[in-house]
Amino acid sequence: MSTAEPWDVIVAGAGLAGLVAARELAAQGLSVAVFEARERVGGRTWSCAFPGTETTVDLGAEWVAPGHHAALVAEYERYGIELLPDGEAGLPRTWLLDGETLSGDLPLDDAERAAFEAFIGDLVAEAEVLTGQPAFTSSPGIEVPFADRLAELPPRVAAVLSSLATSVMGALPSDVSVVGMLDDMAEIGAKPEPGEDGENGFARSSQRRVEGGVGQLADRIAATFEARLFLGAPIAAVAQDADGVEVTLAEGTAHRARGLVSAVPVNTLADIAFRPELPADIALLAAEKHSGQAVKAIARVAGMPGDAALSMWPPALTGAIGIGTAVAGWDDALVICFGLPETLDPTDPDALTAQLRRVFPEARVVEVACHDWNADPYARGAWFAPKPGQWALLAAFLQPHGRVVFAGSDISPTSLGYMDGAVVSGRAAAERIREVLGA
Structure with missing residues (x-):
């Protein structure tokens, strides 16, 4: 079954890149439909209340570097979204390196x-x-x-x-x-x-969090743009012909448009049947998948300071950052914990407790909020991290594939893997598809 009236552009994915592209295209008078597999917008940004509180935490992307992420900061200003003070700057850092506990910004001697x-x-x-x-x-x-x-x-x-x-x-x-x-x-x-x-030479380590969570941006774009949004609508296939594209949803409905913006994560591209097939470099990266597999959990922890930072190697727990408390008067801290799937189960409070106790003996995880992005069929991984040999493959995403153009933080030529990259890529994709359509 097909829609009676074709769209000018269909956008696959309602993450930041897809929403920005859809907003820009609709504002220029094109008819736009956005199909999102999930029952929410935002993609790998997701803000929610920590269990038992009204405090918003971010289960996915979170940090912003104002001096580097100009496109993202402009979006926050546009929608009146505020950044929190740089609360993580200067946190006392503890290092657990090969079983040895050390402290300081860099636990190194002069040599x-x-x-x-x-x-x-x-x-x-x-x-x-x-x-x-x-x-x-x-x-x-x-x-x-x-x-x-x-x-x-x-x-x-x-x-x-x-x-x-x-x-x-x-x-x-x-x-x-x-x-x-x-x-x-x-x-x-x-x-x-x-x-x-940033400290230690990392150019974007001076980063800030967002008042009320990063998910606000996707929500506000979706609430105010002129595109048509369809949630719970995963795309199964995309076919092109001389006149446009036909997008078939997993439930069988087909929708036509003059062009398509594909704004789904690279690691999910292989789940969509493209006809004609994707260019070789794009297909190769879609099959290989990038290596970003970070696991993130926000834990309510008793017996641990709320202003601590922790780094480990070997990486049973790749890092932990205290962000204060969820409720005024709590003694328990909220701690953002990072790990890798082979070494950490973020849904297991006892496992988190065991790792934190290697440095903070009185630590006890009381409650955990997390989302498994690696098991999520519409993400299949965390932020983009290229395997050796994959960098050059990304150039192919900057060119149209017939009437299909690509967007997303995974393929942005600047701020790769960051929310800012999603915004930059979404804007560029809107211009690119207009060129394809001659609009």
Whole structure:
């Protein structure tokens, strides 16, 4: 069964990229339909109340770097959404490195710190060489596992860098391309604003959270744009012909449009049957999938300070950040915990308790809020982290596939893997599909 009236554009996915693209297209007078598989908008952003409270927490994407994420900050200003003060800056950090408990921003002696800073300096210089080149071009020398670069470093320096890399990328250093780390540290193609370089040389580590949760942005776009939104409508197939595209939903209904913006995560693309088939590089990345597999849980923890930060290597728990309390007067802290699926079950309070007690002996997890993005069929992973060899594949997403264009934080040429990248990519996709349609 088909719709009686075709749309100008169908958008697949109501994450930030899809919603921004739909809003821009509808504002320019095109008829737009957005089909979202979930019963909510926002994609891998999702804000909800922590159990038993009215305090909003974010189960997915959360942090914003104002000096780097200009497109995202402009969206917040447009909808009157406020950023919280930089509460994480200067938190006392504890490190558990190979079973040894240490403290300080960098738990390194003078010689180790010199090796660390030299390593970071070399990486930043390497990233600057790539700045200004076409998106997603690199040399074979940086399409290798980040772990390879750590092999000759002093053991503690390698442990610190491994912990930071795993936390930032949501994957082990052995599974992440060097160029992915370069992009995250120096954001290839974009310069940080003065004063926005983060501690330890990580260009975007100076980040803030959003008052009331990041999910507000998707909700407000969806509530005010002129596109037609369909929730609970997963797409099963996309077929093109000379006149347009036909999108078939999982329940069998077909809808026609002159063009399509595909704004679904890269790791879910293989679940949609495209005809003609996707270009080789896109199909390869869709089949291989990126390596971002971070597990996130927000835990109510007794016996642990609410202003602590924790890093570990080996990564049983890749990191933990205290964000205060959910209710005024609570003694218990809210702690954001990160891990990897092979080492941490975020739904198991006892497992979280055991890991936190390695540093905070009195810690006890009382309640947990989390979402398994790896098992989620409409995500199949966390934020984008490229495997060695995948960087160059991303260039294919910047070109139309007939009447289909692509959007999403996974493929954005700037702020790759961040909410800002989703906004940038959504705007670019709106322009690209207008060019395809001759609108």
